[in-house]
Amino acid sequence: MKILHTADWHIGKKLQKHELKEDFDLFIEWLCATIKSHEIEVLLVSGDIFDLANPSSEARTQYYKALLKLRNLNCKIILTGGNHDSPAMLDAPQEILRNLDIEVIGGLPKDISQTLIPVKNKAGNLEFIVAALPYLRDTDLRKGNEGVSYDDRLEAIREGIASKFNAAAEICKTSYPNIPVIAMGHLYAAGIETSDSERDIQIGNQAAFQASQFGEYFKYIALGHIHKPQRVNALVPTFYSGSPIPLSFSERKDEKRVLILDTSKSWEPESIPVPSFRKLIRISGNLAQLTDNLYNLPDNDGLDHLIEVVLKEPKYDVQKIYQFDQLTSQFEKNGYQIVKNFTDFDENLQGTSALYESNQQLEDLKPKDVFIKLVDQQDLDQEDKQDILSAFDEILEEVQNPINS
Known part of the structure; x- marks a missing residue:
């Protein structure tokens, strides 16, 4: 069977107050076309469906419209909750969506066997199991009397994550012997690269989970949370698909992608680049350089490219700050918007506390x-x-x- 792995949709996300609604709609159009052209039978979305736990009505509408478009492709859809998502909100329409062959696991159920989703092929035979584990919150991982000290809490969280994945594996070994199992997870694994838009999870990401603790039972581990696509050094193929669209200027150079597995050939995925629907541009320099670079940007007739502008000067100068403010506030060029600007002086202005004697x-x-x-x-x-x-x-x-x- 062919499986597509994506994650971190962050529906409702704003970049410096700029809506990314159009970006997501274009991604869904591209995703539908990709599912058709590659004859995908199962879609995995590993957490952070929404950007906020209480998404706007517009974001919820966009979510359901996306699901209906994808459902019309006769593709089984499995989604899990992330640290940005509200488990209760995602789980509320669970039964209705299940009748549409859409499985949603917003939060960890009391019975972990409920995260195990059998996937059948077109002939009706059981092909593999998906252990759809959502983001594991501290309350899912630690007992009330555990983790008295900070280090104890970190260790309890790491052990808790490992125990949940091990528990899912043990049930599969008993209930589905000799059937391949794919695991889904939303967590921070040690040794990977992050970006500015990832919200800290599990005590500021200090409880980094060692990927070796996943073991070697699962055939593939589909991860979410980290927006930069990358492989994790584990005993089995373990990947972050990354976010499909850039969510911060630190992601502007990332090659966004989805991952496709063909289980008849291998459990190693193929990387499929997601097209860039708009550029995030960072421009820095002195006033003359900024003016020249801004007004010599090439024509753009797609979505507005978003610009971050940094004034870099050797000495703090209030006149240059004023001129910089005038430049950014009055900038107009079709196809471009400045959404963020700040100054960077080599010699910063002293604060008032440093201007006077300590007494x-x-x-x-x-x-x-x-x-x-x-x-x-x-x-x-x-x-x-x-x-x-x-x-x-x-x-x-x-x-x-x-x-x-």
């Missing part, structure tokens, strides 16, 4: 005295300094003596 108290300082010291750090001529101080005097007067309307 001076905050209540002893006058606002204008503090401001004058800050202005004196700037590379300004006397006329500009006087203009700035005059403007400060006007603002201070309004604050201290407001006019009642």
Whole structure:
């Protein structure tokens, strides 16, 4: 049978307040075409279906529309919950979706055997079992009296993860002898690369799970949580498919992909690149370089490319900050949007606490005295300094003596 592994859809995700709804819709269109062309029979989605535990109505609508499109391809669908997902929300329509041959395991059930999903071929014969383990929360892994110290808690979590996968394997050995088993998981495995958009799980990712603890019983382990696609050093083929679309600027260079297995040939997957629907661009330099690079971007008639702009200068300069703000706020070019900007000075401006002797108290300082010291750090001529101080005097007067309307 042919199986497609994907994960980390993060429906409802916003990148710096910019909606990625269109990106996901285009991915689903491409995914449907890929399932058709490769004659995929089983789709595995390993967690983080949504970006928020309480997704918006628009995100939920997008989720159900995507499932219906995929269901129309006569493909069995198995989804598990991730650390971003609400188990209760995913599990609520479980019975209805099961009648559509869509299996959803939002949270770990009390009986772990309920995570075991038999998959039959077109002839009706049992082909393999999927151990669809969702994200395992601390309450799933530790007893109330375990983990008194921080290190104890970490070890309890690692042992808890291993015990759940081992329990699923033991049931399969007894109930489905000689039948291949695929495991799904949503966790942080040791020794892999992360990106900025992955929310910490299991005590800040310190409880990194050693992939060797998966053992060698499972034929393939389909993981989610890490957005950069990569193989895990385990005893059996174990892969993060990665997120299908970039979710942060740190992922802008990732080659997004899905993984396809053909069980008649091998348990090693084939990597299928997901097309780039929009680019995430990072531009850095001084003001002149930024201006030149921004206005010489090539034409784009697809989804708006999103830009992160970084002003890099040797010395802190309030005038350059103002000019940078004007450049980014007034930038207009079809097919592009600046969604993030910040400054990076080699010599940062001292904070007010560093401007005064340690024996001076905050209540002893006058606002204008503090401001004058800050202005004196700037590379300004006397006329500009006087203009700035005059403007400060006007603002201070309004604050201290407001006019009642």
